Amino acid sequence: MFKKLFKSVVAICCLVLSACATGPVDEYREAKGQDSRVKYIILHYTWESLMDSIKILTEQEVSAHYLITDEEPARVIQLVDENRRAWHAGKSQWGTDTNLNAQSIGIEIVNLGPKQSGKKVPSDINQWQAYTSSQIERLIVLLKDIQQRHQIQGKNILAHSDIAPQRKLDPGPAFPWQWLAQEGLGRWYDEHQVASLTRKYKKEGLPSTLSLQKALKTLGYDIELTGDWTSKSQQVLRAFQMHYRPVKFDGRMDAQTAAILMNLRAMEASEN
Template sequence: MRILCLALLLCLLAGCASGPRIDSRYTAIGQNSRVQYIVLHYTSTNLSNSLRLLTEEEVSSHYLIGDTPAIIYRLVDENRRAWHAGESQWQGRTWLNASTIGIELVNRGYSDGPNGRQWQPFAPAQIEALVELLKDIMQRHQLAPGSILAHSDVAPQRKVDPGPLFPWKRLADAGLLPWPDAHAVAQQQAEFSQSLPTVAWFQQQLQRQGYLVPEHGELDEATRNVLAAFQMKYRPARYDGEPDAETAALLLVLGRPTR
């Protein structure tokens, strides 16, 4: 009798611990990762403050990369949502916290002074650590080149990080990001110098890239902010938000189908 009672008790405990019985022998081929993009940020402060803000406040990120030394900290499991993107949109998807991995880089961003805005450069070792992390994430989640975004890409009306000194070309050289061919850009720039497209054309091309941009054909502040975000990424020497021939050439070359 005692043995029977013990067996029944063990069965009850096993049932409570294991939950419903699930058959996992079959796997659907129609699936992919919930992660669609990776969003890059800078922290605007030092390492100790960055760790405190990203672990003790409402804002969070999946990863934080220090400057010196370039240690990679995992703060949120990739299977969980981190609160890093806020109100955001890319390629029609909104509120990107649910579909992105956020990576913060320890960097003070910028300071405004009598000589204008001064940006802090990124430590080379920090960028190398980032490249390795990005390669790993993109391989595991089977993300295509071009899935890496700036915070300023997905929220151009309110964010400028990771800023004009972030080396996007280094990521492109590592195969992580499409990059416009310089010769093709120069050819198109010469043509656009003769006749610049309309503001509506710029808005359409920016939308094709993935940006949320007005479509009314007017060069308003919102459109300038989106143009500046694009320029900051692909032409950081001048990101004034002006629709010029070089920006038009960059947009056109980037928008061409890849072979």
């Protein structure tokens, strides 16, 4: 009886080994010459309640890699494996990269955005729902983990509105970009230099429209270099203001916006 059992076990082991030997891969060795396909992290608000957000992101065509809830404390829910492409960015561009779904990780945060619905975008930051400290604290931990694993540059942590300014507003002007930048997650301007530049521009006038458009393009924004503030250019400028000067985001160039923009452009040039 024991001999028959032993022979059966040996036969099974032989079959398993045989199957392994004829599989698609015989051996795995990790090559040094490689890096992550992920270049960007894109932040969104859901514009829906938690339950509706989960339903939409799991049952409809739109998706994201992660969802941060509005519970207290906030939770992080993974919806798509990072090795797979989530459908969160849509038609998008940053620099020369287009359709960023293939190169990015999308993070949705449960937030209703504008407190009042309607076609007109609220111009006062207080008319937008604030993010909770718990949400941002969980987001910071998640971002640092993703950034470290994929070696993502801080300046490539972006808003959906940055990469699709003609279509999107999220995560909106209430999102605390400066808080993230203080944690090394994103870029921010030098406040002293911006204050000095603002005084200069108020006294001497703004740089030319074309030079300001070129500065936006240098940072990565998809903008036509027309030399005029067309409606599309103003949409891009509004996205920039929501990110870096959210107290006023009317899409109109002024001394402070110009100062922030030119300071960031100088920082970008010094890094390259």
